[in-house]
Amino acid sequence: MPFIDHIRRCNNCTTGDFVPLDIAGQAVGRIRCDRIDRLRAFPDVVTVGSDGVTLAPGLDDFAARSAAFDGMLGTLREAGEFPDWRGELYPVMLEWGDAPLLQVERATCPWLGVRSWGVHVNGYVRKSDGIHMWVARRARDKPTYPGMLDNMVAGGQPIGVGLMENVVKECAEEAAIPADLAARARAAGSIAYCHQYEDGLKPDEQFCYDLELPPDFAPRSTDGEVEAFELWPIARVASVVRESFAFKFNCNLVIIDFLIRHGLIDAETEPDYAALCRGLGRPQ
């Protein structure tokens, strides 16, 4: 199976299945057509039109919008939506760095089709025979993607938390990596995709970090989110990405990006190299 299949699988959005959610003149979300009728019950929050959903008049600032959405989404939750409610607030905005238009519960982001952000940390070790990468296996009882392979550390980006702050926090919580070691993580770019699945749409962006670890250090699961960490030769990681869907969908893109940046695949041996370089950063 070619690497490029992972780009395609992460970018499987069928535009016609969704209508735009427009807030303050910005098309920040996309809601599935078969769900918009449920929003007609909230005329004080949203206006449902034939070609999209817009914010109801009068919700002019962050606080008012956030409170109105909190009420609406909470009511939908009581009606059975969002079984994986986290109690974590995410910013709603078009691009990283924009001022958030409102904040919503994390679990509602795919339903609203708003972009969310996260950090993924490639943990690796340089040995005499080349690069080895720490791979995590997600706990079997995790609500999302149970049992799948994952990057060493990864986490969603809640509102009001810095990216490196989040890296250090997730490194501690998920892998028992001390703060001074986690602080060595180096920003290395981002990957983006627009993924459609049963919950809705994930037009997301993940910031990638490389963290070179000493050979005598091993990450350790502390919060139960990871079943086990294993250190694999990078060729094995590449092979599993190429041959399977064993990694959580977006981790494949993070790993392909790592392979490209570290010269572990190149344009002379990988026929889709140029399409991979472009596809990892596909605009939404």
Place this chain on the structure above:
Amino acid sequence: MPFIDHIRRCNNCTTGDFVPLDIAGQAVGRIRCDRIDRLRAFPDVVTVGSDGVTLAPGLDDFAARSAAFDGMLGTLREAGEFPDWRGELYPVMLEWGDAPLLQVERATCPWLGVRSWGVHVNGYVRKSDGIHMWVARRARDKPTYPGMLDNMVAGGQPIGVGLMENVVKECAEEAAIPADLAARARAAGSIAYCHQYEDGLKPDEQFCYDLELPPDFAPRSTDGEVEAFELWPIARVASVVRESFAFKFNCNLVIIDFLIRHGLIDAETEPDYAALCRGLGRPQ
């Protein structure tokens, strides 16, 4: 001036100025509208229609197409086009890795609006105070972009030459870097853009390589294409990219990509970070 201005400047194509050049059912080029009348003199080579230029019937293989274009482009050259004729043949294809549909003289690529490829080598040194980068100043008598700043080594990709083969060759020719040292260059991705300028269109892709050099090695101009090499602290390189158009247009993108991959800019300090990550690989 924000970094993102370089992405915009490299992607300044006004689609309406061009009509497609279609070869074997593939829109491989884009020719400026005000130039297509000149092609009516070559009905055995191309058919000029209201919505584009297509290959004349009967030119069914690489050899026939290449010979026909060679004749047509040679006649245009005699009429005053292509003053910078190089005597170097470039492949014409939609994507790197495709079988070339034909080959054409390098200097005609922008006129035809066909994609060309190249290799750019970031030469750098790790010192106690961080990364320093070798910067080249192009010779004042070079036909293209004279006197501008450039990556340490860069070269177009002729047909039939391997990418690393080209890296090693250009390292030797432009910078007197021995083959065993040049062979340490590591593939690190690619950048793409669609640049419109007086010659036509460059919908090009550049493969980026990182070459870490020993502190006691200095590149040296041998073929006269480079006036001087200078080793700059990376902060000075970043500052010149940010504040000026002193570097040849596409080198800015190669350097921004280097800054991103090496964690020298990140999403917490660079407001356009996500747009930069996406913009470097913008699909054409």
